[in-house]
Amino acid sequence: MSPPRKITKTGVGKDATSRRASAAKAPAPRADGSAARAAKAAKPAKAAKLAKTVKPAPDLLAVRAQIDGIDREIQALIAERALFAHQVGKAKGKLAAAVDYYRPEREAQVLRRVVDRNDGPLSDEVLVRLFREIMSACLAQQEPLKIGYLGPEGTFSQQAVHKQFGHSAKGLPLESVEEVFDEVASGAADFGVVPVENSGQGTIQSTLDLFLTSPLMICGEVELRVQQYLMSRTGHIEDIERVYSHGLSLAQCRNWLRKNLPGVDKQAVASNAEAVRRAKKSDDAAAIAGENAAHVYGMKVVAGPIEDRSDNTTRFLVIGRASFPPSGNDRTSLMVSIRDQPGALYKILEPLARRGISMNRIESRPDHGALWQYAFFIDVGGHAEESPLLDALAEIDRYAGDVRVLGSYPLAVP
Numbered sequence: 001m002s003p004p005r006k007i008t009k010t011g012v013g014k015d016a017t018s019r020r021a022s023a024a025k026a027p028a029p030r031a032d033g034s035a036a037r038a039a040k041a042a043k044p045a046k047a048a049k050l051a052k053t054v055k056p057a058p059d060l061l062a063v064r065a066q067i068d069g070i071d072r073e074i075q076a077l078i079a080e081r082a083l084f085a086h087q088v089g090k091a092k093g094k095l096a097a098a099v100d101y102y103r104p105e106r107e108a109q110v111l112r113r114v115v116d117r118n119d120g121p122l123s124d125e126v127l128v129r130l131f132r133e134i135m136s137a138c139l140a141q142q143e144p145l146k147i148g149y150l151g152p153e154g155t156f157s158q159q160a161v162h163k164q165f166g167h168s169a170k171g172l173p174l175e176s177v178e179e180v181f182d183e184v185a186s187g188a189a190d191f192g193v194v195p196v197e198n199s200g201q202g203t204i205q206s207t208l209d210l211f212l213t214s215p216l217m218i219c220g221e222v223e224l225r226v227q228q229y230l231m232s233r234t235g236h237i238e239d240i241e242r243v244y245s246h247g248l249s250l251a252q253c254r255n256w257l258r259k260n261l262p263g264v265d266k267q268a269v270a271s272n273a274e275a276v277r278r279a280k281k282s283d284d285a286a287a288i289a290g291e292n293a294a295h296v297y298g299m300k301v302v303a304g305p306i307e308d309r310s311d312n313t314t315r316f317l318v319i320g321r322a323s324f325p326p327s328g329n330d331r332t333s334l335m336v337s338i339r340d341q342p343g344a345l346y347k348i349l350e351p352l353a354r355r356g357i358s359m360n361r362i363e364s365r366p367d368h369g370a371l372w373q374y375a376f377f378i379d380v381g382g383h384a385e386e387s388p389l390l391d392a393l394a395e396i397d398r399y400a401g402d403v404r405v406l407g408s409y410p411l412a413v414p
């Protein structure tokens with residue numbers, strides 16, 4: 001579905017026409033010359049049928065001519081989209097900064113539609129990545145967003161930043177998760193991306209604890225498949241006498257390390273990228289980090305992926321200073337302070353359960369305010385501005401008290 005082409009400057013029609021003319025001459029894989037439109041319109045069964053009717057590539061030059069034509073069309077459409085995105089920006093009025101133009105709920109809706117429309121051959125993940133980059137570039141026309149993360153460059157946190165905000169955002173590598181919170185709170189960063197949970201290792205308590213004293217809101221979540229690689233200067237496993245990595249990464253590879261590097265010294269450091277920087281100093285050291293870190297720091301991959309669980313995934317939270325409207329498929333994180341009274345937690349959970357609100361997570365942490373008091377972090381389905389969660393929160397507020405909405409945000413897209 002393309003928007004009305006009022007502001008077309010790029011001559012889509014001309015390119016498409018000349019391509020179609022040459023396609024008519026060449027024995028092309030797709031006779032109408034419009035692979036993009038055919039794929040978009042096709043239902044899964046139709047797509048399969050279409051794939052079967054595609055004849056083997058006739059000759060390299062003819063197929064490349066097809067690709068050139070499609071590229072011209074894609075490029076023209078991207079330019080056209082960027083102009084419309086710019087218009088949307090203007091429609092929002094004169095806003096102070098890039099952060100005010102960002103709409104995570106709208107981006108989530110756009111990406112969900114991309115997934116719904118996808119009939120292959122590219123995976124949902126690949127298409128989401130491409131569209132995320134397009135939106136990232138469209139938004140950066142005003143001014144790129146500044147995103148704080150646990151640096152240095154090459155960490156999984158940086159990958160999570162790219163996954164959520166695309167490469168047109170400006171990443172700010174920081175020294176600790178605390179610093180990410182501070183830079184967002186001060187306005188030096190527009191948003192921050194912080195790790196909160198790993199599929200194998202559970203919650204990262206130190207991140208949760210920062211919410212106890214921070215006024216920041218949760219505006220999004222990112223799920224990242226984490227693949228760990230062992231890397232060193234020489235690339236030879238027999239040279240390794242020490243392995244550096246973040247404590248969580250060492251834990252994710254515990255079995256592999258026990259089996260393949262028994263007796264080797266394992267040292268936990270502040271981040272995986274820091275581990276690579278240390279390992280780069282000597283031939284007998286190695287680091288565990290993402291494969292990208294090997295390219296960034298010029299190291300040789302010794303082995304990988306080496307994580308014990310093949311579905312190893314880390315969940316990151318996007319933190320910011322504002323809340324956003326519902327996207328249609330949201331999660332809400334709550335922080336609840338429980339007074340030492342019988343049934344206090346029940347009084348909070350019961351209004352949620354009665355309305356059929358799903359609860360994905362409940363985690364208790366010592367409340368720093370008072371001895372033996374606990375704060376509960378609870379994730380529930382829905383948005384705090386929409387029923388039934390809106391009504392449940394109003395009831396809890398009246399009868400049980402001490403509930404803070406940390407944020408309502410779109411569920412992670414693949």
Ligand SMILES: O=C(O)C(=O)C[C@]1(C(=O)O)C=C[C@@H](O)C=C1
Pocket residue numbers: 085088089101102103104106107110134135136138139
């Ligand atoms: O729809 C908007 O509000 C836009 O600004 C456009 C757009 C996009 O490119 O689709 C760009 C940035 C926003 O974060 C969301 C969407």
